[in-house]
Amino acid sequence: MKDAKLSELNQRVYSLSPRLNLMLSVSILGAAFCTLAGHVGDGVAKKELCFYPKSARIHDAALEAEGDTERLLLGKKYCRYEQRSQIPQPYLTANQYRTSNPNYNEWAFLQHESLYVFRELPADNPLKHHFGLGAMFLGGLSLLLVGKAKDYLSDIRPHYRATKHFESVRANYSLKFGEQLLELSGNELIKYLRGIKIAEARQQFIASITPQQQTALLMAMSADDYYQFGHLLDGGRSFEKFEPVPPQLPHGDPGTVQEFVEQAAIAPTTSEAISEILQRIAREDGSTALCGDPGTGKSTVTREYIRQVEVNCPDADIRVLAVKNDSFNGLREQGKVTRFVGEDALDKAKTFFLGVQTEYNKRLEVIEDIREKLPPFIIILDDWLTIAAKLNKIKPEDLGFDFGQILFDVLIVGREYNMKFFVNLHSLNLKAIGIQELDQNTRKVLRLLLLGNRYCKDGREIDAYGVIEQAIMGNQVITHSKDKELVRAQYNELKAQSRSQHQPVMFAFVGGYYLGLVPKFQHTEVSDRPVTAQTREQLEAIYRRMEFDVSEDKASYKTQSHNLSPQAQALLGYLQRTGRDKAVIQEIQPNFKVKGDRFSSDELKRLFSELVENSLAVWIDANTIEINPDSDRQTE
Known part of the structure; x- marks a missing residue:
């Protein structure tokens, strides 16, 4: 509607426009006529x-x-x-x-x-139905025109129009003021969240804010903020919104922009790719998480990692916390392995982590010029989920140390002081090492090695590719959809080779994405490792026993050993190598394996029975045997 002229604003009588007045009159009269005509007579023959x-x-x-x-x-x-x-x-x-x-x-x-x-x-009234429809239509039109007439008469009144204009202006200012408050609130929340460095505290803060504040956060944050902590607000549904704009190809180059972007998504796979990755993470700073189901070759990769560290960093100080009684490339013989077994397992873990914290605090005092000259200090946590599950049952104040905080400090700050850890996990559970979410900061300092394999056990072939497939299907490791498609396509090809050859496949995230089959590593230990006096004495004792302590009962033992199965002979050799005088099924089960296969409790009890039947051990209780002292002399 057009505004009224100034000369018309002071008139005392207001009237409708001729057109609107005519339409309103016709519609009202027509509705009344149709209503009356529809009530007359009968419309049915x-x-x-x-x-x-x-x-x-x-x-x-x-x-x-x-x-x-x-x-x-x-x-x-x-x-x-x-x-x-x-x-x-x-x-x-x-x-x-x-x-x-x-x-x-x-x-x-x-x-x-x-x-x-x-x-x-x-019929008395053949048009009865038509009159009824006409009355309905004209009645509705009358109501519509009455509303138009009411608005028209209101708008030409000066005080009403002024009030309406004032309310419109006030609503606009209120909307702009609300937007400014919302933007200010989002910016303040962003500043506060950036100051929180602990992932658990950040998650607690995000869980305590209102949905309106979450919306303000998403509107105010940048792409870096979203990759760091913003994806926790909406479950990662806005990753595509914050994806960077693809670079443009120079004029004249063949191909498309899409092809140019996809070429750098995953590094080309070669036979030496996995060995080069292990050499790289052994030389560079930054901690590593090795994840894989049982039977995927984690122990083999751990041994190769230790070997690469000893080759590239001879002065490295390596400390191991493990459940198994493995050698770890000779570190056990050097006294560098702490076993989390027995009644004093918690005390051993406390001593181990307090030693790490002491070394960490000592290195924090080193000035900047000397940091690069510090020798590497490497922590290896083997079967860490088993250890962490027992430590988590006790509060940190009761334990006397907070292993999660120690590992997180080593991960974030320790890398600048040549400290790092290599943790062995059975699943992609990074919370066990103090990482709540794999955000942008932890991606820069943490290397991920994921293993999958097809192995045989008890005559059955078992597929163990769950950890890798969880990573390439979810958003925790690979955030961009295009990268996922490329990684999945290459992984499917390598998985087929891995299943047919029974060779582990590795997916690594070391600054970029790498896929490849794990090669056959050499199992020889490093020749230039310094030989300590204790190691020299142990070697001389072994040589003397091999040269002079020839037993007369050797023939009788051979007669007895024929009654043992190959698994029982392997178990006896394992107990003798580890110097045990007693063996408990619950303690032996996670550590003893033959050709990569572990044994169940019933199978170990059967092997224990073979040793007892051949007079090589005696039963103490239903799950424990005592090794016969003469068994060492018989096996020489």
Whole structure:
């Protein structure tokens, strides 16, 4: 509507525009006329029917032919006034298409041949239905025009129009002010979240804010903020929104921008790729998490990592916390392995981690110029989920140390002081090492090595590719959808080779994505490792025993050893190498394996029984045996 002129604002009488006035009058009068006309008369045609049998029709036919209509049975006997019925025409029309069976049609009698149409009565008001529709339409139009007229009359009043304009301006200012407050709130929340460095505290803060504040955070944050902690707000649903713009190819280069981007998504796979990755993580700073299901070759990769560290960093100080009694490339013989077994397992873990914390605190005091000259200090945590599960049952204040905080400090700050850890996990559970989410910061300092394999156990072939497939299907490791497609395509090819060759496949995230089959590593230890006095004494003792302590009962032992199965012989050799005088099933089960296969409790109990039957051990209780001291002399 156009604004009224200034000369019209002071008039005392206001009227509608001629066009609107005419339309409103016509619609109201038309609705009233149609309403009244629709209530007049009947809009349905009818027929008068009577019962007129065939015999009476034959009688009347002869009389009609003679012209004697006074004696017709039609008017005197069968179709008198009280015998006629008026039936609406729609009933008769609809009944033509229905069944004549009275069991299913109550109007079936209308189809009887004895019924006679005495006369047809037209509708009193044939346009009754049209008048009803017209009344409805014109009534609705009248209501619409009345609203228009009300708005028109209100708008031409000066004080009403001024009030309406004022409310509009105030609403606009309120909206802008609300947007400014929302932006200010988001910026303040972003600043506060950036200051929180502990992942657990950041998660607790995000869980405590309102949905409106979460929306303000998402609106105010940048791409770096979203990759760091913003994905926790919406479960990573906005990664595509914050993806960087693909670079443009220079003019004249072949290919497309999409091909240019995809070429750098995953490094090309070669036979030496995995060995080069282990050499790289052994030389560079930054901690490493090795994840894989049982039977995927984690122990082999751990040994190769230790070998690479000893080759590239001879002065490295390596400390191992493990459950198994493995050699770890000779570190056990050097006293560098702490075993988490026995009743004093918690005390051993406490001593181990307090030693790490002491070394960490000592290195924090080193000035910047000397940091690069510090020798590497490497922590190896083998079967860490087993150890962490027991440590988590006790509060850190009761344990006397917080292993999660120590590992997180080594991961984030320790790398600058040549400290790092190599942790062995059975699943992609990074919370066990203090990492709640794999954000942008932890991606820069943590290397991920994921293993999958197809191995045989008890005559069965088992697929163990769950950890890798969890990583390449989810958003925790690979955030971009294009990278996922490329990694999945290459992984499917390598998985087929791995299953057919029973060779582990590795997916690594070391600054970029790498895929490859794990090669056959050499198992020889480093020759230039310094030999300590303790190691030299142990070697000389072994040589003396091999040269001079020849047993006379050797033949008798050979006779006895023929009664042992190969698994029992391997178990006996394992118990002798580890210097045990007692063996408990629960302690042996996670550490003893033959050709990579572990044994169940029942299988170990059967092997224990073989040793007892051959007089090499005696039962102490249902799960424990004591090794016969003469068994060492018999096996020489």
